[in-house]
Amino acid sequence: MVPFLTNVLNSPPAQPIFKFTCDTPTGPLPCAAAGIYGVANNIRDVDITLIVMTRQRDMQTQQLKLVELNGRGHRVNP
Numbered sequence: 624m625v626p627f628l629t630n631v632l633n634s635p636p637a638q639p640i641f642k643f644t645c646d647t648p649t650g651p652l653p654c655a656a657a658g659i660y661g662v663a664n665n666i667r668d669v670d671i672t673l674i675v676m677t678r679q680r681d682m683q684t685q686q687l688k689l690v691e692l693n694g695r696g697h698r699v700n701p
Contacts (some may be wrong), residue, residue, distance in 0.1 A: 630676045632689070644668040669696040 633640050643654040645665040654661040673692045680687055 628673065628675060632674045632676055632677060633672065638672060638674060639672060640671060642670040642672075644670070667698050672693070 631640075643661075644651045644667050645654040645657040645661050646667050647657050647660040648667070651667050652660075654666065657665065666692050671692075671694045673693065677688045677690070
């Protein structure tokens with residue numbers, strides 16, 4: 624088995640890979656702050672952030688480059 628992505632540099636807790644937002648009676652909140660509503664069946668959004676470093680140096684600058692990839696999964700059904 625081969626990894627899909629290597630050189631991931633996210634270092635929790637400063638930059639977690641996944642952030643979850645849960646539904647609560649008062650509106651969406653981060654699941655960690657949602658109390659009893661911070662459970663899997665209340666998840667509304669999943670934000671994903673990956674910070675990845677290139678494996679090879681840039682030919683001109685000889686520096687390694689960083690790429691930040693962002694995505695979101697959003698539940699549309701109630």
